[in-house]
Amino acid sequence: MGIKRTHATMASNDAHDDGADSRADAATRGMHPDRAAELLVDADELEVAAKHAKRAEGRVKRLPAGVRIERERELKGLEEKVREVERRKKRSDCITRWHRVRFFERRKAERRLKKVAKEGGDEHGATVDLNYALYFPLEREYVSLWPRKKEGDEQAEERMGDRDMWLLVEKCMADGTLDDLREGKVEGCGVENGETDLAESHAVDKKTKAKTKKTTQKAEDSDSDDGGFFEK
Template identity: 40%
Template sequence: MATKRQAPSDSDARPQPAKRSKPSTPYQHQQRPAHHGKKSFKKAHPVNELKSTVRSLRRLLTRSDDLPANIRVEKERALQTAERDLKEAEKAKKRSDMIGKYHKIRFFERQKAERRLKKAKKALREAEESGDGDVEELRARVEEVEVELNYAMYYPLEKEYVSLFPTRRGKDGEVEEVVKDGERQGDAEMLEVVRKCMKEGTLNDLREGRLSDKGERVKDEEEEEEVARPTKKKAAKPAKSKRAQDEEEEGGDDDETGGGFFE
């Protein structure tokens, strides 16, 4: 006997509501770029904007003869600030350009100098242990190679780098050294400055541009302004009259003798 089919209940007859899917955001699962939240170089060093500001302020001060005195003073101060900011921004931009331009060659020359220094120290150590060879000459060699290494590491970042071991690309496309037998070139004056800074411990100042071409400390603009600013002189005391001087002398005599009216 066939079984009866069960009658559908009310709950089965009702249409089930469709499940709503969460709205998907297209960039929800994407990783943020590394530079997100950081200022671009153009915004960090607005050279063009500062040039425009300086040009506008100069034009305003030159062409507007009827400016009130307080407005003119305010604009002159703003011009001085903008000129100082422009100078700093141009210096920072030049520094960044030089770092990017000579980063690769400085890196390779530093590696080469490190290998030469390691080799020179090994030769010196072997000579000291065995007693063979000119130890003084090998020590001088180690010092020279240390100068080469510091030259590659601490050469001023804002200046054009003069290579110690210049290379050129041959006809077959291979890179070959211009000078053979391990001889170095570079800037002779800068090598002497590096040697001087090694003795004085000012290599970081040389790298950051706080030293001159002769290794002397460069004063900042604020320090120069402090030096150029005239010191305030004390106002001269007015000359005393003859009567006042006589009275002081009489009073001094009384004090020295110890006498007085109430004694």
């Protein structure tokens, strides 16, 4: 004769099983948005959250008015989490992709600043160059200040940085907001307005991603210490 399972035991086992399910399995069970939000912890979080958001949206429309308002609020919170996951992923990708380029450009900018301070020249411009490499927003594709010259190219040291960003760095130096710029919290930096700015920067990403490897090599090989970035 089989052993009867008590209600408490069944509930305990069910709870354990629910927690042990894979995220892919959980995503197919139509669980409550609150439960879905709890799953936003690893690489699968965006896919899981998106599935629950879409499923919850369909259910919400069929609910009574009072309940619908509450569920719409929950759904909005879940959608915010999805956007935050997207931002974190974009930030992580950009940091990884451009780490070496920024490192070598920072070193070059430091050398130039020391040289200008010692021998005279545009110390302000050299300082902006350094801060450009240090505080360019982490969520945006980095635009190199000093791409490597091509073999046989007489104008190899042409500056190809983002002029608008360079000027914004200069402004943030005066305002004391460089840290905010690096975190994408300064107006006009391209990342502070959520979906709109992120969508625009995604379009830029597609154009620049293919050039990353080449730009990294250029930054490593570049060893020039010429003058400032922009002339006043």
